[in-house]
Amino acid sequence: MLAVALVVLIASLIYIYGTRNHKYWAERGIKHDKPLPIFGNALSKFFQKISLADLYSEAYKKYPNERFVGMYLANNVMLVLRDPELIKHVLVTDFQCFHPRGLLDLLPTDDVPEPMMRNLFLADGDLWKLLRQRLTPAFTTGRLKAMFPLIIERAEKLQDIAIEAANTGVEVDIRELMARYTRDFIGACGFGIHDDSLNDENSIFRRLGRRLFTRTKRDDFVAIVKIMAPSLFKKLHFLVPEIEENTMLLVTSILEQRNYRPSGRNDFIDILLEIKQEGKIVGKSFEKDKADGTTDETELELNEVMMAAQVLVFFVAGFETSSLASSYTLHQLAFHPKAQIKCQEEIDEVLGRYGKLSYEAVKEMKYLKMCFREAMRMHPPVGFLARRCVSRYTFPGTGVTIDPGVGIIVPIDAMHNDELFFQEPYRFFPERFSPEDESQIPKHVYLPFGEGPRACIGEQLGLMQSLAGLAALLQRCSVAPGHRTVRNPVTDPASTLTQTLLEGLPLVIQRRTE
Secondary structure (H helix, E strand, O other), X not given: OHHHHHHHHHHHHHHHHHOOOOOHHHHOOOOEOOOEOOOEOOHHHHOOOOOHHHHHHHHHHHOOOOOEEEEEEOOEEEEEEOOHHHHHHHHHHOHHHOOOOOHHHHOOOOOOOOHHHOOOOOOOHHHHHHHHHHHHHHHOHHHHHHHHHHHHHHHHHHHHHHHHHHHHOOEEEHHHHHHHHHHXXXXXXXXXOOHHHHHOOOOHHHHHHHHHOOOOHHHHHHHHHHHHOOOOOOOOOOOOHHHHHHHHHHHHHHHHHOOOOOXXXXXXXXXXXXXXXXXXXXXXXXXEEOOOOOEEEEXXXXXXXXXXXXXXXXHHHHHHHHHHHHHHHHHHHHHOHHHHHHHHHHHHHHHHHHOOOOHHHHHOOHHHHHHHHHHXXXXXXXXXXXXXXXXXXXXXXXXXEEOOOOEEEEOHHHHHOOOOOOOOOOOOOHHHXXXXXXXXXXXXXXXXXXXXHHOOOOHHHHHHHHHHHHHHHHHHEEEEEOOOOOOOXXXXXXXXXXXXXXXXXXXXXXXXXX
């Protein structure tokens, strides 16, 4: 009897713990699906049946007449926005109420986050503000132009590899090809690594890349338990020690080679060294006020660990998003040969005037950019934006008030493919981004790089790097569907922040005739 009572007691405690927040939306009259104990509305995600972006898209589509939809990610209270005007308030107008992404809240460790998670993408509050303040000047047009020769070198190598693939006549996973180009670009522009290290399968850089983008059962288990019971598993690190150790080893070795001084390579490591030379980063605090109510100051010193964390996120964010966006563009061009020919004619005309790829030449490839933007609309690499409410907030015009800690989701993928905002959303139609037609797209709807103060800091760098690679490949080659090519690729259900494709993107590469 004692054993039975103990089991009942434990089960009751688990039930109470697993449902403690599940009345939140019902009490506010917000439409939502009935949550399950422990899992909330995310049972399919926890069992890897659906990607996180698709989970939010399902909620978005289920309630087409609502301005927002309530849901629960385990016991985390989430609100999926459907109204562009409310999205503007969260991302821009009332940013001070929603400045954190809140991702570290779902993956806590101790009072201080894991070292490699103290980066610009994941950081919140004062840490994010100071990093953004000092890193923003690193992505100016002048910096981008200075980096561009490194991009061109890698684009020309991509062109050579594409020609070799065309000569074999076999199908090529274009996702892997563009991933190789993006990896080499990040190695050169982010880490300052030379070709011998990029091509060495046993180099630290290659080992780090393989581990970062290989999901294991351990990774899935840690992600699930930290979301379901973050306080209980806070001492369990999200990143395996191997990633942290290899990142630190790689960055420290590069810093030592440069004697901890900028080298003149104009890469990301140089930018961080310049920031470090300028001393402590000082700015107005997001989180602290003085006794008289005025805003306090806060400061941050960029040590080696912090530098390594920024380099790691440069690698992760730049690699996955750029390679996916550029490869999906080629996938769509393969199924739309007229658009592909139009791109190639533009590339030929522009390069005929400039003689070779350059920053200025790529900037003039307007139609290629339209195709790239349309591909990012159809399958945005980042399927949703996340924010967290930090103060009691009433959404304008709704009468609905939420409390600090509520997570906000902007479902980018669902909005990009909603016929309410884009006519024939499943049709590849680059002309919708022409100067004449783009003005018809509602504001705060097309958000592949985010919007507001937390928009992607590397948008222009990622855009120009992707366009340079596409231009180099399409100048000498064409792409076409092969026997294994699927018209509508499926998103990997294990995907979290990015929308990785399940089976790659096999295409046939063909040499262009003169």
